Every structure is written in C-alpha cells, then in structure tokens.
Amino acid sequence: MIIYIIGTGVMGSAIAKALAKKGQRVFVHDKTYSKAKALAKNNKVIADKSFSYLSKADIIILAVKPYQMADLASRIKGVIEPDSILISIAAGLTIKKLQKFFKRKKILRMMPNLGLSVGQGIAGWKAVGLSKADKLKAKMVIKAFTENFELKKELQINSVAAISGSGPAYFFSFAQGLEEAARNLGFSDLLARQLVEKTLNAVSILQRNHNYSDLINQVASKKGTTLAALGVFKQNYLNKIILKAVKAAVSRAKEISNE
Secondary structure, eight states, X not given: OEEEEEOOSHHHHHHHHHHHHTTOEEEEEOSSHHHHHHHHHHSXXXXXXXXXXXXXXXXXXXXXXXXXXXXXXXXXXXXXXXXXXXXXXXXTOOHXXXXXXXXXXXEEEEEOOGGGGGTOOEEEXXXXXXXXXXXHHHHHXXXXXXXXXXXXXXXXXXXXXXXXXXXXXXXXXXXXXXXHHHHHTTOOHHHHHHHHHHXXXXXXXXXXXXXXXXXXXXXXXXXXXXXXXXXXXXXXXXXXXXXXXXXXXXXXXXXXXHO
16 A cells, blocks of 8 residues: 655654554655655655655545645646545645545545654544545554544534644643743742653653542642642633633634635
8 A cells, every 4th residue: 555645744744654663655745855855764754756656645645734735736636546545634624625626525534633743643534435445444544643533524623623633732831831830939940841741741641541530639638739729720710711712723723614
C-alpha cells in the first residue's frame, strides 16, 4: 500500500513519522520542498517534489491549511486515481466542500490532535462514498497513527475539535498560568517549570482508569490547602468558563465551515 501525505507541518509530519515506524510505504509532498526533503532525510519516508507518485497512492492524506485546499485541488484532482481514498484533516472544511474541490464522492474527513505525535492521539472521523473494503483500508491506516472512532454525523467533528483538537492548548494555557504563579511566589524560572512539568506528568499517569472526583478527593484534605484553592475555582465558576470556552470553539468551527 502507498500512502501519500500532502503537507509536512506539525500534523502531517507526525502522521508520516508514525506510519513510517509501522512499516508503511509513505510519500510526502510540501509546497516548500526543502521541508519534505528534511522530513525524508531523518525518517523512512520518500519526498516527492512534483506529485510523481500521487497517481499510485492508495490513501492520500490532505494535511494542508484550509485556505490552501482549493488551490491544491485544482492542481491534483486530475492526477488522483478514482480508487484512491482522500483523507482530510483540515479544520472547518466540510465533506461537501471537499467533494466540490476534488470533484469526487469518496472522502473521509477527520479531526486528529497533537497527541498523535507522542503516540497518544485521539481522532473522530466521518466518511462518505467509501465501500466496506475502502473503509476497512482507511481504518487500518488511521489506526496505525492514532486511536480513533467513527462519528454518526459530520457536524460532530466540530465538537471533537473543541475538546480534543483544541484541548492540548487548554492544558498548556493552565500550565502556563500555574508556572507564572510559581514564579510570582519566588521560584526561579527553572524550578517553576520543573514543578509544573512534573505535576503534569504525574497527573497524566494518575488519571488513567480513575474517576476525576475520586482523584480530587485523594489530594484535597478536609479544611486543607487544596480545598482553599478549589474553592476559588468554584467561586469563579471554572466549570462554566470551560463550557463557555468549548462552546466558543464549536461556534468558531461552524463559522469556518461556512466561510
């Protein structure tokens, strides 16, 4: 099987590396050829400068920015074989738009996240026009680089984007605030970072297969320091802020889809 990835940004590169490690035959293309060449140099993938191998691809993963998709489609839609499966990871671009751009019905749209770059990815996807054999082939490839699940409705991709797609940035933002608080309490930049980083590493392990409420109770002693801090979160309606933020992300995803 030949897998062809167009776009070698963060996500495209991460997918290429993960697939190559699983022994898949991967070709990569980028409008800046030096990026594709650099990726190929350090990983078991092949850089293709002018779409020479595109017509041989079984799976084509579109990892370009949404605004670049229409131009890309105009250049390659005539080269793609009818049996090739197109997988788009571009946020906001609906299956209907992708079908219009590429003049084909066989499309799989998915929303992966940054976690796949460290073997901890999760993705939701929706496909149209794929036969049972096509879907099995696509699922096998996707499984090679991220944990995944099929969505009942395409619209749910916006919700996946708001939770797991954008989610890493939410945690990074909280960690950044905690690090700033540590510096404010007198810790050096190095120690502030170490305190937050080690805590995050521990949390990622501790939370596995446990209820979050139970974990909170393990840390928060009655009348203790943790409860004092959690009380401030509660007084300022942290859960409502989180919900409001996630709904804003969903709303923006819908706006992008209509642009």
